[in-house]
Amino acid sequence: MRTDQEVVQRCLAGDADAYATLVERYGGRVYNIALRITSDPDAASDCAQEAFIRAYKALHQYDPAQPFGPWIFRIATNASLNHVQRWHAHQTPVQELPESPAPEESGPEASALRREAVSEVLAAMAELPPPYRAALALRHMQQLSYQEVADTLGIPLGTVKTHLHRARAALKTRLDARKREAQA
Amino acid sequence: MSEPRALFDLEPEERDLHSALSAVPPQAPPIGFRDAVMRRVVERRVSWELLVAALLALPSLAFLARQIAESGGDFTAALANVLAAASGDTAGAAFFIDGLTVLAVALVGVGCVVAAHALIATTPGRHRLAR
Numbered sequence: 001m002r003t004d005q006e007v008v009q010r011c012l013a014g015d016a017d018a019y020a021t022l023v024e025r026y027g028g029r030v031y032n033i034a035l036r037i038t039s040d041p042d043a044a045s046d047c048a049q050e051a052f053i054r055a056y057k058a059l060h061q062y063d064p065a066q067p068f069g070p071w072i073f074r075i076a077t078n079a080s081l082n083h084v085q086r087w088h089a090h091q092t093p094v095q096e097l098p099e100s101p102a103p104e105e106s107g108p109e110a111s112a113l114r115r116e117a118v119s120e121v122l123a124a125m126a127e128l129p130p131p132y133r134a135a136l137a138l139r140h141m142q143q144l145s146y147q148e149v150a151d152t153l154g155i156p157l158g159t160v161k162t163h164l165h166r167a168r169a170a171l172k173t174r175l176d177a178r179k180r181e182a183q184a
Numbered sequence: 185m186s187e188p189r190a191l192f193d194l195e196p197e198e199r200d201l202h203s204a205l206s207a208v209p210p211q212a213p214p215i216g217f218r219d220a221v222m223r224r225v226v227e228r229r230v231s232w233e234l235l236v237a238a239l240l241a242l243p244s245l246a247f248l249a250r251q252i253a254e255s256g257g258d259f260t261a262a263l264a265n266v267l268a269a270a271s272g273d274t275a276g277a278a279f280f281i282d283g284l285t286v287l288a289v290a291l292v293g294v295g296c297v298v299a300a301h302a303l304i305a306t307t308p309g310r311h312r313l314a315r
Binding site: 016017019020023024027028029031032035041045048049052053056057117118121122125136139140141143145146164168171172 | 192193197198201202204205206207208209210211212213214217218220221222224225226228229
């Protein structure tokens with residue numbers, strides 16, 4: 001299997017088809033980052049496509065000494081945040097539910113509760129400001145380190161920690177409010 | 185880095201939220217996502233190549249058209265000489281052709297090659313894009 005850097009070299013040498021390997025390798029994660037920021041599957045698909053096209057155009061600027069992942073995630077995050085800024089898509093609640101839930105651990109009832117909890121978290125997350133959503137998606141869904149989140153968002157490490165702290169607090173407040181509404 | 189991995193710098197106050205958010209299953213991209221991206225990549229390359237082909241060929245074609253309009257008689261005479269030589273009526277054919285005309289013909293040829301390459305790239309079935 002070729003490394004990302006080898007694939008990039010092939011693309012730069014004129015083999016555009018080699019780029020399909022990178023789209024295949026990172027398409028899922030890029031789409032999911034865009035989905036969590038835009039909260040809209042159609043917009044996420046557009047933003048993810050846009051990110052790959054922008055990355056292809058800028059391949060000559062990519063530094064092969066750095067991993068390809070954070071680079072394409074950064075482009076995808078910027079494309080998604082720009083989209084949200086243009087269209088205010090953050091006001092649209094998340095409607096989709098996971099297509100392939102995690103393996104059932106304690107029967108269908110637990111699975112249903114789990115799905116409900118997941119959709120609650122996603123709905124609460126969709127109400128957060130887009131930069132917080134981006135930070136949460138990168139940190140907790142894409143499992144990036146603080147430094148990688150900072151590199152991806154192009155902001156200082158301290159700002160990432162502040163964003164995440166505030167995002168967690170805001171998310172907790174919203175989840176508590178939803179819980180109280182459900183109990184009332 | 186194509187697959188998510190466990191966080192090494194998880195802080196205690198993050199654990200609850202991390203377990204909730206990391207439990208969200210990733211969504212698969214829409215069917216045909218890779219095809220759509222690659223189609224746009226190829227289209228971009230094709231449009232660039234067609235532009236280069238046009239830039240090479242169009243000025244040369246215009247120059248050749250002007251040459252024919254201005255010196256059409258010379259071309260006809262040169263062609264007649266060559267045909268006569270080829271059919272064996274005379275021992276040799278004499279004609280004059282200037283360097284710019286040769287260059288223009290060559291540039292049109294290069295433009296055609298670039299355009300043909302771009303069109304071949306768009307031929308369906310060339311790419312293995314099935315998802």
